[in-house]
Amino acid sequence: MPAPIRLRELIRTIRTARTQAEEREMIQKECAAIRSSFREEDNTYRCRNVAKLLYMHMLGYPAHFGQLECLKLIASQKFTDKRIGYLGAMLLLDERQDVHLLMTNCIKNDLNHSTQYVQGLALCTLGCMGSSEMCRDLAGEVEKLLKTSNSYLRKKAALCAVHVIRKVPELMEMFLPATKNLLSEKNHGVLHTSVVLLTEMCERSPDMLLHFRKLVPQLVRILKNLIMSGYSPEHDVSGISDPFLQVRILRLLRILGRSDDDSSEAMNDILAQVATNTETSKNVGNAILYETVLTIMDIKSESGLRVLAINILGRFLLNNDKNIRYVALTSLLKTVQTDHNAVQRHRSTIVDCLKDLDVSIKRRAMELSFALVNGNNIRGMMKELLYFLDSCDPEFKADCASGVFLAAEKYAPSKRWHIDTIMRVLTTAGSYVRDDSVPNLIQLITNSVEMHAYTVQRLYKALLDDISQQPLVQVSSWCIGEYGDLLVSGQCEEEEPIQVTEDEVLDVLEGLLVSNLSTPVTRGYSLTAIMKLSTRFSSINRIKKVVSIYGSSIDVELQQRAVEYNALFKKYDHMRPALLERMPIMEKTASNVHTMFFGGYVWYYFFTLNCAFLSLAIPPMTAYSKNGLKIEFTFERANPNPNIAVITIHATNTTEADMTEFVFQAAVPKVSHDLSVTFVLEWPSQSPDLNPIENLWRELKVRVAQQQPQNITALEEICMEEWAKIPATVCENFVKTYRKCLTSVIDNIYRNFWTIKRT
Amino acid sequence: MQFMLLFSRQGKLRLQKWYVPLSDKEKKKITRELVQTVLARKPKMCSFLEWRDLKVVYKRYASLYFCCAIENQDNELITLEIIHRYVELLDKYFGSVCELDIIFNFEKAYFILDEFLLGGEAQDTSKKNVLKAIEQADLLQECCMTDTVSQSFSMV
Numbered sequence: 006m007p008a009p010i011r012l013r014e015l016i017r018t019i020r021t022a023r024t025q026a027e028e029r030e031m032i033q034k035e036c037a038a039i040r041s042s043f044r045e046e047d048n049t050y051r052c053r054n055v056a057k058l059l060y061m062h063m064l065g066y067p068a069h070f071g072q073l074e075c076l077k078l079i080a081s082q083k084f085t086d087k088r089i090g091y092l093g094a095m096l097l098l099d100e101r102q103d104v105h106l107l108m109t110n111c112i113k114n115d116l117n118h119s120t121q122y123v124q125g126l127a128l129c130t131l132g133c134m135g136s137s138e139m140c141r142d143l144a145g146e147v148e149k150l151l152k153t154s155n156s157y158l159r160k161k162a163a164l165c166a167v168h169v170i171r172k173v174p175e176l177m178e179m180f181l182p183a184t185k186n187l188l189s190e191k192n193h194g195v196l197h198t199s200v201v202l203l204t205e206m207c208e209r210s211p212d213m214l215l216h217f218r219k220l221v222p223q224l225v226r227i228l229k230n231l232i233m234s235g236y237s238p239e240h241d242v243s244g245i246s247d248p249f250l251q252v253r254i255l256r257l258l259r260i261l262g263r264s265d266d267d268s269s270e271a272m273n274d275i276l277a278q279v280a281t282n283t284e285t286s287k288n289v290g291n292a293i294l295y296e297t298v299l300t301i302m303d304i305k306s307e308s309g310l311r312v313l314a315i316n317i318l319g320r321f322l323l324n325n326d327k328n329i330r331y332v333a334l335t336s337l338l339k340t341v342q343t344d345h346n347a348v349q350r351h352r353s354t355i356v357d358c359l360k361d362l363d364v365s366i367k368r369r370a371m372e373l374s375f376a377l378v379n380g381n382n383i384r385g386m387m388k389e390l391l392y393f394l395d396s397c398d399p400e401f402k403a404d405c406a407s408g409v410f411l412a413a414e415k416y417a418p419s420k421r422w423h424i425d426t427i428m429r430v431l432t433t434a435g436s437y438v439r440d441d442s443v444p445n446l447i448q449l450i451t452n453s454v455e456m457h458a459y460t461v462q463r464l465y466k467a468l469l470d471d472i473s474q475q476p477l478v479q480v481s482s483w484c485i486g487e488y489g490d491l492l493v494s495g496q497c498e499e500e501e502p503i504q505v506t507e508d509e510v511l512d513v514l515e516g517l518l519v520s521n522l523s524t525p526v527t528r529g530y531s532l533t534a535i536m537k538l539s540t541r542f543s544s545i546n547r548i549k550k551v552v553s554i555y556g557s558s559i560d561v562e563l564q565q566r567a568v569e570y571n572a573l574f575k576k577y578d579h580m581r582p583a584l585l586e587r588m589p590i591m592e593k594t595a596s597n598v599h600t601m602f603f604g605g606y607v608w609y610y611f612f613t614l615n616c617a618f619l620s621l622a623i624p625p626m627t628a629y630s631k632n633g634l635k636i637e638f639t640f641e642r643a644n645p646n647p648n649i650a651v652i653t654i655h656a657t658n659t660t661e662a663d664m665t666e667f668v669f670q671a672a673v674p675k676v677s678h679d680l681s682v683t684f685v686l687e688w689p690s691q692s693p694d695l696n697p698i699e700n701l702w703r704e705l706k707v708r709v710a711q712q713q714p715q716n717i718t719a720l721e722e723i724c725m726e727e728w729a730k731i732p733a734t735v736c737e738n739f740v741k742t743y744r745k746c747l748t749s750v751i752d753n754i755y756r757n758f759w760t761i762k763r764t
Numbered sequence: 765m766q767f768m769l770l771f772s773r774q775g776k777l778r779l780q781k782w783y784v785p786l787s788d789k790e791k792k793k794i795t796r797e798l799v800q801t802v803l804a805r806k807p808k809m810c811s812f813l814e815w816r817d818l819k820v821v822y823k824r825y826a827s828l829y830f831c832c833a834i835e836n837q838d839n840e841l842i843t844l845e846i847i848h849r850y851v852e853l854l855d856k857y858f859g860s861v862c863e864l865d866i867i868f869n870f871e872k873a874y875f876i877l878d879e880f881l882l883g884g885e886a887q888d889t890s891k892k893n894v895l896k897a898i899e900q901a902d903l904l905q906e907c908c909m910t911d912t913v914s915q916s917f918s919m920v
Contacts, residue, residue: 013868020867056871063777063870065792084908088901092874100785122901125879132883133783157897164882194888201885239890242845249889252842292841299839327810332840363809 009042010035012056019064032066043074051078052089059089059096072097072104079111087115087123091130100136109139116146121157124150128158132165140169144176151183156192163187163198167205177206177213188223193240193247196227200253207260218261221268225275228254232282243287255279255296262304269305276301280313291321291329295336302340315340315347322354327363334358334369341376352377356386359393364400371401375408383416387426395433402437406430410442420453421499424460432467435474443479450484452590459499461488466503468513473522479530482517485510486534487588490541507542511535515551528563536570540585549574583748633660697743704731765843765884766818766833767794768877770866773827775799778866779873783884802831812840823847827863849891850880856895875901 010018015035022028039054047054055074062068075097078090098105108130115127128150131143147169150162170177180202187199203220206213231246240247258276262269279297284290294317301314318340321333334355341348355377358370371393378386387409394405409430417423427446431438450460464481472478485492489510495502517523517531532555539548552574555567573581629636637655658664708727714720770779777795786794801815802822813820815833821843822831830847834840851861853876858865866873879901880886880894888894 012871016868060870063780065777084901085905088875088905089871092871092878096780099787101787120904122897122904125897125901129878129882133878134785136785160887161882164885164887167885168883193890194893197889198882198885198887239892247889248845249842249886252839256837256839288841289845292839292845295841296839327808328812328841328844331810331812362806365810365813 009038009050009054009057012053012060015057016060019060028064032061032064036061036066040070043070048081051081052083052086055093056089059093062096068097072102076104076107076111079108079115084120084123087126091126095130095134098134100134100139105134105136106138109142112139113143113146116143116150121155124158125161128161128165132161132168135165135168135172137172140172140176144169144173144179148179148183151180156190156195159190160192160194160198163195163202167198167202170205170209174209177210180206181213181216188220188227193250197247197250197253200224200250200257204253204257204260207257214261218265218268221258221261221271224254224258224261225272228258228275228279232279243289244284245289245293248289248293251279251293252296255293255300259300259303262300264305266305272300272304273306273310276306277310277313280310280317285320288326288328291324291326291332295321295332298336302336302343311344312347315344315351319351319354322351322358327361327366330358330361331363331366331369334366334373338369338373338376341373345377348373349377352382352386356389359389364398367397368401371397371405371408375412378412378416380416380418383412383418384422387412391426391429391433394430399437402434403439406434406438407442410445414449420456421459424450424453424456424463428463428467431474431477431480432471435477438476440476443476446480447483450480451487451588454590456499457484457488458491458497458502460484461492462497462500462503465492465505465510465513468517472517472520475524475527478517478523478527482514482527482530482534485514486530486537489534489538493542507538507544508547511538511542511544511547511551514538518551518555525560525562528560529566532563532566532570536566536573537585539574540582628654634658634664697739700739701731701736704735765838765881766835768833768881769795769798769829769831770873771799771829771831772863773803773829775803778828778863779870779877781874781877781881798831798833799829802829811844821847825851828866846881846886849886850877852891853880853894856891857898 019028019031022031035057039058042050042054051074055071055078058068058071058074062071071093075090075093078086079094081087081090094105094108098108112127112131115123116131118124118127128147131139131147135143147162147165150158151166153159153162166180166183170180184199184203184206187202188196190196190199203217207217228251231251234246236244237246240250242248245251258272262272276297279293280301283293283297285294298314298317301310306314315337318333318337321329322337324330324333337348337351337355352374355370355373358366359374361367361370371390374386374390378390390405390409390412394402394409397405409426413423413426417426427449431446450457453460461484464477464484467477468481468485489507491497492505492510493507495504497503514531514535518528518535523531532552535548535551539545542548552567552570555563556571558564558567573584577584625637625639627635627637635655635657637657639653639655641651641653705724705727708730709720709723712723712727714723766782766784768779768781769777771777777799780791780795782791798815798820801813802820805813805822811821811823813822817836818833819836819838819840820831820833821840822829823844824830830851832843832847834843854861854866854873857872857876858869876894876898879897880888888897
């Protein structure tokens with residue numbers, strides 16, 4: 006039986022393969038040889054075979070059949086075997102498979118081995134991939150090694166303990182005694198790993214944190230020695246003594262000093278010292294400064310120190326090294342809320358970073374710029390940010406646009422500026438604007454009453470240029486629908502009014518309806534806008550025609566709207582002006598549900614939902630029952646068409662007083678396209694107030710009371726008499742005012758109709 | 765540190781060290797995506813990038829990319845130093861290390877890494893100590909082989 010080929014020879018051979026197929030063939034051949042070798046339980050060459058398997062695994066080929074072999078290698082007495090075996094275990098085994106538990110015993114034995122390098126292998130493997138079960142079993146051994154005087158093992162045990170604690174936090178207590186004099190070690194390796202262990206414990210447990218706070222003076226001393234001591238060749242990196250240890254100590258100090266005045270004070274001096282004395286020409290020095298700044302900002306440091314920290318960051322921003330600039334921007338972003346004024350001083354440098362070539366730096370600079378915008382710098386900042394919006398990568402545009410809207414809302418110096426800014430965003434980055442900005446913008450425009458004419462004119466002109474950006478088109482359609490009359494009558498004060506006819510406006514809106522660029526949502530907006538213009542324009546016939554055409558559109562949403570609008574023209578034409586009149590100023594926040602009722606009315610609101618998924622029978626539910634107002638939902642299938650679910654809302658007022666200002670809002674999810682909301686006004690038989698006969702009864706009561714009947718017979722006589730006496734004119738009057746009364750009731754209800762939002 | 769990857773400019777993996785438990789499939793996916801992302805970076809860009817919810821620090825040494833994924837509270841600049849320290853160790857061990865050394869002696873590259881980092885953190889900040897430990901372990905490997913007469917010189 007020839008010896009299996011050596012690892013390096015295999016590597017050489019595989020690298021000569023010219024195609025993927027050739028490589029695969031070689032690999033398969035070798036795998037087969039390895040498999041038979043494993044089957045023969047060949048102890049001599051097991052190590053070699055597993056090593057080859059690991060190489061093939063790195064190339065991406067399956068190697069799971071080598072898992073058990075790794076375990077056999079680990080159990081071997083030969084150091085070579087163990088080395089490869091543990092490596093294989095770390096690469097091939099994972100804690101999800103039970104196989105890995107077989108390692109536990111071997112590791113336990115090796116942790117107690119006479120050779121420290123074997124112990125080291127075991128500690129390394131446990132600390133790298135030990136599962137919770139393994140950690141539980143072996144924590145005791147690790148704890149023992151943490152107390153050894155052998156620094157080679159002690160440092161490894163410390164990091165292994167970190168892993169154990171991460172996997173099984175409850176075991177943290179058990180390592181506490183061993184940490185007692187970890188920091189008195191001279192060996193930097195042990196010191197470094199000990200600080201890591203202490204950091205882990207303090208981060209996980211507030212009790213540990215309290216316990217270890219007393220170490221602050223010792224840590225400060227160690228740090229001081231590192232900085233003050235002369236050149237130490239063993240730990241020197243570019244003239245700085247053990248920067249890794251310095252950084253870890255600074256991080257531990259940060260955790261210990263957080264929200265504790267005494268500790269923070271104890272470290273003030275050393276932080277100032279590190280901040281001022283560290284050499285900044287190389288990355289190492291800057292790494293330490295960076296950690297120092299993070300610590301200063303996080304603990305309760307005095308203001309002088311904080312200013313020092315921010316100035317360091319300011320200097321970082323001017324550094325040639327882009328890594329340093331990146332790190333500065335990240336840190337400034339963290340501190341901009343707490344030290345706003347100090348960061349403001351570096352605003353111009355930050356804004357310059359918007360032009361950096363690096364994507365990460367640009368993003369940080371953008372976030373920071375938005376954080377720095379305030380009432381004083383809004384105009385200048387917005388100029389820069391809009392310029393950035395124009396030229397930035399698509400991945401930024403959505404966030405930038407949202408940021409601009411937010412900043413404009415908070416700090417706009419004037420309404421016109423605000424609207425101009427919004428227009429600029431919509432025209433340059435319109436397709437990246439988020440969905441929720443459209444309703445927000447509409448609300449903003451509605452509330453800027455004096456700017457209506459200007460806004461609609463500008464939006465109209467933008468539409469003439471470009472109809473591809475949907476949010477812009479949607480907002481424009483909506484505006485034209487609302488304020489089209491202002492557009493046509495040329496009422497704009499802010500700029501030269503344009504001459505445009507009703508037909509031209511309708512051309513544009515109809516163009517949106519047929520354009521391929523328009524989404525269904527946009528088409529909905531356009532159709533509604535056209536409909537609204539029926540009360541503002543005189544060319545009603547044209548509008549009627551458009552609406553009736555879309556009554557047979559294949560887009561269900563559009564069809565539904567068109568059908569309802571058609572109905573408005575035909576059956577409810579008297580309601581049309583009221584329904585389509587100008588929107589009132591909207592409140593941004595959802596109002597509380599008060600109720601508007603007339604006496605003990607029950608309003609029925611019928612909702613027809615063409616949703617196929619409503620297949621289950623749903624029991625009725627009480628949605629709200631408080632202070633005499635009860636709202637109940639019942640669900641049933643419509644009788645002729647079982648695909649339609651009818652949701653009925655019963656609202657009852659059981660108090661004696663009237664309830665006023667009932668606002669009903671329905672938010673409809675996008676999923677259900679087919680929602681039809683129909684108001685049907687009905688009232689039950691026993692409800693008095695809106696029945697005109699009530700007024701007549703009152704009239705009779707008054708007349709009868711004047712006669713003062715003394716007994717029942719007299720009462721009957723007088724009633725009959727007075728009834729006959731009531732003139733026809735009185736009745737006529739009641740009928741006339743009744744129409745007005747009804748209209749105003751309907752007005753109030755239909756006002757709420759339009760607050761049905763699509764979410 | 766969550767993991768460290770070494771790969772060539774063609775995207776071939778030369779070393780992968782994982783400090784978090786993930787399935788083979790997940791590891792392959794992460795490796796593929798991250799390698800693509802890093803290779804797409806232009807030379808003028810900084811060494812840090814945000815990827816998924818991790819911070820990734822990478823540096824190119826000749827034809828090899830050294831790529832580490834660190835946690836949010838870790839210091840990016842010192843991670844660059846850690847990468848540099850590892851490269852120095854490899855350099856000292858192999859004598860002017862190049863990619864081929866790592867290809868043909870990948871197991872040694874792992875041994876050195878495992879002597880320098882444990883669980884993603886540095887065990888020893890002294891270059892000398894790490895190299896000495898490796899040297900001793902190598903000797904131990906040779907010793908135990910020369911014990912048994914029938915073994916050939918290189919077991920692997």
